[in-house]
Amino acid sequence: MVPFLTAGSVFASRFEIERLAGTGGMGSVYRAVDQLTLRWVALKIIHAHSSNPGDATRFIREAELLSELRHPGIVSYVAHGVTPQGQRFLAMEWLEGEDLAQRLLRGPLGLTDTRTLLYRVAESLAFAHQRGILHRDLKPTNLFLPGKDLEQVKILDFGIARRIEAARAI
16 A cells, blocks of 8 residues: 655655645555656655556556657656665656546537647657557547647556567467
């Protein structure tokens, strides 16, 4: 279980916690300040002793694959690791805005917006594919719109991504 981190506490000797941003079955996400860069990050921490043994493997793969992808259309990797207490973490850029699912609740996109969104997402996926990485979980909640701007869309959640070579065996 991930212990609740309090505002002002420092995690992994690097990330100062501002607040809990969300929780799930695998762990928690905090908004924190990276003390090395003084930038906001989304700090994802998984349960140290998850009941699902595949959680740690999936989490490690997500962090490793994301660390290889530097593109404006993909959430930026900051750091990952494991604390001496066995807590695995992944730090990514903090994004303000909404995901595409939230945006679609207000109504459908027009043709120009749809074309812009598709072009940006396809460009980002092509970048990942050129590096041998398949996302495998594209859906509106994994497309984030920083500042609610479709032109700035970023792909999130590489939790079930695979290397192309590994995906061929499936």
